[in-house]
Amino acid sequence: MARMKFLCDADRCIECNGCVTACKNTNEVPWGVNRRRVVTLNDGLPGEKSISVACMHCTDAPCAAVCPVDCFYTTNDGIVLHDKDLCIGCGYCFYACPFGAPQFPRTEAFGVRGKMDKCTFCAGGPGEDGSEDEFTKYGANRIAGGKLPACAEMCATKALLAGDADMVADIYRERVMRRGGRPQTWGWSQAYGEG
Protein backbone atom coordinates (compact mmCIF):
# COMPACT_ATOMS: atom_id res chain seq x y z
CA MET A 1 0.00 0.00 0.00
CA ALA A 2 1.18 3.49 -0.80
CA ARG A 3 0.42 6.92 0.54
CA MET A 4 -0.11 9.05 -2.56
CA LYS A 5 1.14 12.62 -2.39
CA PHE A 6 2.19 15.49 -4.62
CA LEU A 7 5.38 17.43 -3.99
CA CYS A 8 6.46 20.48 -5.94
CA ASP A 9 10.16 21.26 -5.88
CA ALA A 10 10.09 25.07 -5.90
CA ASP A 11 13.77 25.22 -6.86
CA ARG A 12 12.94 23.47 -10.12
CA CYS A 13 9.53 24.89 -11.06
CA ILE A 14 9.91 27.34 -13.95
CA GLU A 15 6.26 28.46 -14.03
CA CYS A 16 5.69 26.98 -17.48
CA ASN A 17 2.14 25.93 -16.54
CA GLY A 18 2.67 22.63 -18.36
CA CYS A 19 1.05 20.80 -15.44
CA VAL A 20 -2.04 23.01 -15.69
CA THR A 21 -2.30 22.37 -19.41
CA ALA A 22 -1.73 18.64 -19.01
CA CYS A 23 -4.46 18.45 -16.36
CA LYS A 24 -6.93 20.45 -18.42
CA ASN A 25 -6.23 18.43 -21.54
CA THR A 26 -6.25 14.97 -19.94
CA ASN A 27 -9.38 15.49 -17.90
CA GLU A 28 -11.18 17.82 -20.30
CA VAL A 29 -11.75 20.24 -17.46
CA PRO A 30 -14.37 22.86 -18.35
CA TRP A 31 -13.61 26.54 -18.80
CA GLY A 32 -13.44 28.36 -15.49
CA VAL A 33 -12.41 25.33 -13.46
CA ASN A 34 -8.78 25.02 -12.45
CA ARG A 35 -7.97 21.75 -10.77
CA ARG A 36 -4.31 22.75 -10.72
CA ARG A 37 -2.62 26.12 -10.89
CA VAL A 38 0.84 27.59 -10.51
CA VAL A 39 1.34 30.16 -7.77
CA THR A 40 4.36 32.47 -7.86
CA LEU A 41 5.72 34.25 -4.82
CA ASN A 42 7.59 37.54 -5.30
CA ASP A 43 6.76 37.46 -8.99
CA GLY A 44 9.23 39.45 -11.06
CA LEU A 45 11.67 39.93 -8.20
CA PRO A 46 15.01 38.19 -7.88
CA GLY A 47 14.57 34.87 -6.10
CA GLU A 48 10.93 34.42 -7.08
CA LYS A 49 9.53 30.96 -6.39
CA SER A 50 6.74 29.09 -8.10
CA ILE A 51 4.82 26.09 -6.90
CA SER A 52 2.14 24.05 -8.57
CA VAL A 53 -0.90 23.61 -6.33
CA ALA A 54 -3.90 21.29 -6.54
CA CYS A 55 -5.74 19.05 -4.10
CA MET A 56 -3.06 17.78 -1.71
CA HIS A 57 -5.04 14.63 -0.86
CA CYS A 58 -4.80 15.39 2.85
CA THR A 59 -4.50 12.54 5.32
CA ASP A 60 -7.18 14.10 7.50
CA ALA A 61 -9.04 15.99 4.79
CA PRO A 62 -10.98 19.02 6.08
CA CYS A 63 -13.24 18.95 3.02
CA ALA A 64 -14.46 15.49 4.00
CA ALA A 65 -14.88 16.58 7.62
CA VAL A 66 -17.24 19.44 6.76
CA CYS A 67 -19.21 17.81 3.93
CA PRO A 68 -22.87 17.72 5.02
CA VAL A 69 -23.74 14.88 2.64
CA ASP A 70 -20.57 12.80 3.24
CA CYS A 71 -19.72 12.51 -0.42
CA PHE A 72 -15.96 12.17 0.16
CA TYR A 73 -14.03 8.95 0.48
CA THR A 74 -10.34 8.16 0.75
CA THR A 75 -8.83 5.15 -0.98
CA ASN A 76 -6.43 2.97 0.99
CA ASP A 77 -3.65 4.72 -0.92
CA GLY A 78 -4.74 8.05 0.47
CA ILE A 79 -6.36 9.53 -2.63
CA VAL A 80 -9.26 11.77 -1.63
CA LEU A 81 -12.17 11.40 -4.05
CA HIS A 82 -15.83 12.36 -4.06
CA ASP A 83 -19.15 11.27 -5.49
CA LYS A 84 -20.71 13.95 -7.69
CA ASP A 85 -24.09 12.25 -7.52
CA LEU A 86 -24.22 13.08 -3.82
CA CYS A 87 -22.59 16.52 -3.92
CA ILE A 88 -25.06 19.36 -3.43
CA GLY A 89 -22.63 22.13 -4.34
CA CYS A 90 -22.89 23.84 -0.95
CA GLY A 91 -19.29 25.06 -1.07
CA TYR A 92 -18.40 24.12 2.52
CA CYS A 93 -15.43 22.13 1.23
CA PHE A 94 -14.15 25.24 -0.55
CA TYR A 95 -14.22 27.21 2.71
CA ALA A 96 -12.54 24.38 4.59
CA CYS A 97 -9.75 23.64 2.10
CA PRO A 98 -6.52 25.52 2.87
CA PHE A 99 -5.37 25.16 -0.75
CA GLY A 100 -8.51 26.36 -2.56
CA ALA A 101 -8.70 23.05 -4.36
CA PRO A 102 -12.48 22.57 -4.70
CA GLN A 103 -13.78 24.23 -7.83
CA PHE A 104 -17.32 24.95 -8.94
CA PRO A 105 -18.33 25.07 -12.59
CA ARG A 106 -21.18 27.56 -12.36
CA THR A 107 -21.76 31.00 -10.85
CA GLU A 108 -25.44 31.77 -11.13
CA ALA A 109 -28.09 33.63 -9.23
CA PHE A 110 -28.81 32.54 -5.65
CA GLY A 111 -25.28 31.13 -5.31
CA VAL A 112 -25.89 28.15 -7.58
CA ARG A 113 -22.45 26.65 -8.05
CA GLY A 114 -22.99 23.23 -9.57
CA LYS A 115 -21.27 20.05 -8.40
CA MET A 116 -17.83 20.44 -6.90
CA ASP A 117 -14.88 19.48 -9.07
CA LYS A 118 -11.32 18.89 -7.92
CA CYS A 119 -8.10 17.06 -8.69
CA THR A 120 -8.66 13.32 -8.49
CA PHE A 121 -4.96 12.35 -8.67
CA CYS A 122 -6.09 11.11 -12.11
CA ALA A 123 -7.94 8.31 -10.33
CA GLY A 124 -11.43 9.07 -11.65
CA GLY A 125 -14.22 8.53 -9.18
CA PRO A 126 -16.87 6.04 -8.14
CA GLY A 127 -18.31 3.94 -10.91
CA GLU A 128 -16.80 1.63 -13.47
CA ASP A 129 -13.11 2.34 -14.15
CA GLY A 130 -12.49 3.90 -17.53
CA SER A 131 -16.17 4.25 -18.37
CA GLU A 132 -17.57 7.18 -20.31
CA ASP A 133 -19.72 8.15 -17.34
CA GLU A 134 -16.68 8.28 -15.08
CA PHE A 135 -14.74 10.35 -17.60
CA THR A 136 -17.58 12.83 -18.04
CA LYS A 137 -17.94 13.37 -14.32
CA TYR A 138 -14.40 13.05 -13.01
CA GLY A 139 -11.97 12.92 -15.92
CA ALA A 140 -9.33 10.35 -16.76
CA ASN A 141 -8.55 7.34 -14.60
CA ARG A 142 -4.83 6.95 -15.24
CA ILE A 143 -4.13 5.22 -11.93
CA ALA A 144 -6.32 2.26 -12.97
CA GLY A 145 -4.11 1.98 -16.05
CA GLY A 146 -0.91 1.96 -13.98
CA LYS A 147 0.03 5.56 -14.80
CA LEU A 148 0.76 8.57 -12.62
CA PRO A 149 -1.19 11.83 -12.74
CA ALA A 150 -0.68 13.62 -16.07
CA CYS A 151 0.57 16.82 -14.43
CA ALA A 152 3.52 15.06 -12.79
CA GLU A 153 4.34 12.92 -15.80
CA MET A 154 4.31 15.95 -18.11
CA CYS A 155 6.49 18.14 -15.88
CA ALA A 156 9.49 19.04 -18.01
CA THR A 157 11.84 19.76 -15.12
CA LYS A 158 10.46 17.01 -12.87
CA ALA A 159 9.63 19.70 -10.33
CA LEU A 160 6.24 18.16 -9.68
CA LEU A 161 6.50 14.70 -8.20
CA ALA A 162 3.57 12.40 -7.55
CA GLY A 163 3.36 8.99 -5.98
CA ASP A 164 4.07 7.13 -2.81
CA ALA A 165 5.09 9.65 -0.15
CA ASP A 166 8.12 7.60 0.91
CA MET A 167 9.41 7.42 -2.63
CA VAL A 168 8.70 11.09 -3.36
CA ALA A 169 10.48 12.09 -0.14
CA ASP A 170 13.42 9.88 -1.10
CA ILE A 171 13.74 11.52 -4.53
CA TYR A 172 13.58 14.97 -2.97
CA ARG A 173 16.11 14.03 -0.30
CA GLU A 174 18.55 12.87 -3.00
CA ARG A 175 18.19 16.18 -4.82
CA VAL A 176 18.77 18.23 -1.70
CA MET A 177 21.87 16.21 -0.84
CA ARG A 178 23.23 16.80 -4.34
CA ARG A 179 22.53 20.54 -4.16
CA GLY A 180 24.18 20.73 -0.77
CA GLY A 181 22.81 22.44 2.29
CA ARG A 182 19.39 22.25 3.76
CA PRO A 183 16.24 22.66 1.72
CA GLN A 184 15.07 26.22 2.25
CA THR A 185 12.10 25.93 -0.05
CA TRP A 186 9.64 25.95 2.79
CA GLY A 187 12.14 26.61 5.57
CA TRP A 188 12.53 29.33 8.18
CA SER A 189 14.40 31.78 5.98
CA GLN A 190 11.83 31.45 3.21
CA ALA A 191 9.01 32.27 5.60
CA TYR A 192 10.65 34.86 7.84
CA GLY A 193 13.71 36.04 5.95
CA GLU A 194 17.22 35.76 7.25
CA GLY A 195 16.42 37.59 10.49
Add this chain to the structure above:
Amino acid sequence: MRLKMALMVLAGLSTMLLGACYESSEVNRYEPGVYKGQQDPLVSKLESDDELREKLNNRFDGQRDR
Protein backbone atom coordinates in the same frame (compact mmCIF):
# COMPACT_ATOMS: atom_id res chain seq x y z
CA MET B 1 -82.14 7.60 2.43
CA ARG B 2 -80.13 8.77 -0.57
CA LEU B 3 -78.63 11.59 1.43
CA LYS B 4 -77.64 9.13 4.14
CA MET B 5 -75.94 6.90 1.55
CA ALA B 6 -74.16 9.83 -0.01
CA LEU B 7 -72.92 10.96 3.39
CA MET B 8 -71.68 7.46 4.17
CA VAL B 9 -69.83 7.25 0.83
CA LEU B 10 -68.37 10.69 1.45
CA ALA B 11 -67.28 9.67 4.95
CA GLY B 12 -65.69 6.50 3.55
CA LEU B 13 -63.87 8.41 0.85
CA SER B 14 -62.64 10.99 3.36
CA THR B 15 -61.30 8.23 5.60
CA MET B 16 -59.49 6.65 2.66
CA LEU B 17 -58.09 10.00 1.56
CA LEU B 18 -56.89 10.85 5.04
CA GLY B 19 -55.46 7.36 5.41
CA ALA B 20 -53.42 7.91 2.26
CA CYS B 21 -51.84 10.91 3.90
CA TYR B 22 -50.28 8.70 6.58
CA GLU B 23 -46.60 9.28 7.05
CA SER B 24 -44.38 6.72 8.67
CA SER B 25 -42.74 7.89 11.85
CA GLU B 26 -39.66 5.82 11.00
CA VAL B 27 -36.82 8.07 9.85
CA ASN B 28 -33.68 7.26 7.93
CA ARG B 29 -30.72 7.70 10.19
CA TYR B 30 -27.34 8.15 8.59
CA GLU B 31 -24.10 7.95 10.48
CA PRO B 32 -22.29 11.25 10.12
CA GLY B 33 -18.86 11.11 8.57
CA VAL B 34 -19.46 7.84 6.77
CA TYR B 35 -19.28 7.86 2.97
CA LYS B 36 -22.74 7.35 1.49
CA GLY B 37 -22.01 7.19 -2.21
CA GLN B 38 -21.41 4.57 -4.84
CA GLN B 39 -18.48 2.19 -4.39
CA ASP B 40 -15.33 2.70 -6.44
CA PRO B 41 -13.93 -0.51 -7.99
CA LEU B 42 -10.48 1.10 -8.09
CA VAL B 43 -10.21 0.78 -4.32
CA SER B 44 -10.33 -3.02 -4.37
CA LYS B 45 -8.31 -3.16 -7.58
CA LEU B 46 -5.43 -1.29 -5.95
CA GLU B 47 -5.50 -3.72 -3.04
CA SER B 48 -5.56 -6.95 -4.99
CA ASP B 49 -3.93 -6.31 -8.38
CA ASP B 50 -0.18 -6.91 -7.94
CA GLU B 51 0.53 -6.23 -11.61
CA LEU B 52 -1.03 -2.77 -11.35
CA ARG B 53 0.95 -2.10 -8.19
CA GLU B 54 4.15 -3.10 -9.95
CA LYS B 55 3.36 -0.78 -12.87
CA LEU B 56 2.71 2.12 -10.51
CA ASN B 57 5.89 1.50 -8.55
CA ASN B 58 7.90 1.55 -11.78
CA ARG B 59 6.33 4.87 -12.67
CA PHE B 60 7.11 6.30 -9.22
CA ASP B 61 10.71 5.26 -9.60
CA GLY B 62 10.87 6.70 -13.12
CA GLN B 63 10.65 10.17 -11.61
CA ARG B 64 14.22 9.93 -10.34
CA ASP B 65 16.86 12.03 -12.08
CA ARG B 66 18.78 10.28 -14.79
